[in-house]
Amino acid sequence: MPSTTVPCAGSRPAAATRQTRHARARQGVVIVLLALCVGGDTHITAQSATAPLGAAARARVVELFDVAAADLRAVEGGAIVAMTLDAADDSEVASLGLVRLAVPPAFYVEQMQDVETFRTGDAVVQVGTFSHPARLADLADLALETDDLSDLRRCRVSDCGVQLPAEAITQLASQVPWTAPDARERATALMHAILIRYVAAYQRQGDAALMQYDDANPPVSVGEAFARLRADSPGILTAFPALDRHLQRFPDTEPGTRDLFYWTRERQSGKVGLTITHLAIVPTPGDAAIAFASASKQIYATHYFDTSLGLTLLLHDPGAAPGGGTLLVYANRSRIDVLGGLLGGLKRAIIRSRVKGVVENNLRGVRDRLERAYAEQ
DSSP, X not given: OOOTTSOOOOOOTTHHHHHHHTGGGOSSOOOOOOOSSOOSOEEEOOOOOOOOOOHHHHHHHHHHHOOOHHHHHHHHTTOOEEEEEOOSSTTEEEEEEXXXXXXXXXXXXXXXXXXXXXXXXXXXXXXXXXXXXXXXXXXXXXXXXXXXXXXXXXXXXXXXXXXXXXXXXXXXXHHOOTTSTTHHHHHHHHHHHHHHHHHXXXXXXXXXXXXXXXXXXXXEEHHHXXXXXXXXXXXXXXXXXXXXXXXXXXXXXXXXXXEEEEEEEEEETTEEEEXXXXXXXXXXXXXXXXXXXXXXXXXXXXXXXXXXXXXXXXXXXXXXXXXOEEXXXXXXXXEETTSOSTTHHHHHHHHHHHHHHHHXXXXXXXXXXXXXXXXXX
């Protein structure tokens, strides 16, 4: 998440072709949160006065995101500030959120690692974690959606309603007896095996194991899509060299880095989509303002997403609470395959009109849960 000098550009050239292949993904839009280039509208909630931000935190936020002085004053007053941000690429929507928390940064990190408790919200249906290495038991509670099962039954390479590589599509066609009474159970077991092999391979090999989505034409390489996303946002990642190196070189690790892997079922534009995420948390001991930086890197999605990168910054904020608190800055940048075509502009406008409220609600939920948990210790 970003500086004003970073252009938000660079999706794959043939995106419009792929988007037409996903017309069956419905004309609704998926609400996604993301950010890297600052500009656009701001939404500010009601506020109550608190102490000013420290000079180091204020300067760092301005340096990275060019946040306006009025927005910083609102944050200082206790507001949740949510922004929609300009994005030059048609496949992107951008947002940024800031809020003060009356908990120390280390407590936030502790809670963040309890993924199944931390990852809650109106859109979240189910969350689970992966072992390291991943094993089949990690997906024991994951059931396939009825719509996805129907799509998988008709799935063919370059024509599938679920994002999968060609090998997996072929396996589903050849190994599942779709007319059998236990077809659902057989398909679920095979999908579990496919996903566990994939996550385990990523844990061993990093980006070299990222899959290619062969559900439509042209196909999408998740690794290449993420590399383009990173290349289009160099300023924000190079500001955190340990995190940047870790994302590029994983499974090689940086000192003090914590890696978690989890899956989420979330409501997305009329569907319930499955995503798999690599969460990396790094301390930033050389940064006077920022205590921790974490990246959430999406490595799989059943629908809509080509790639997604979220960034969470936890800044020291002594004025947020008597014992010291945290300034939380969250930014996310995603590339989505349903924002092109004839209705692309309308879809982007609808998302822009709603995304500030989504960011605000998410940050309010995080603040309320963490402050309550901290007070109950």
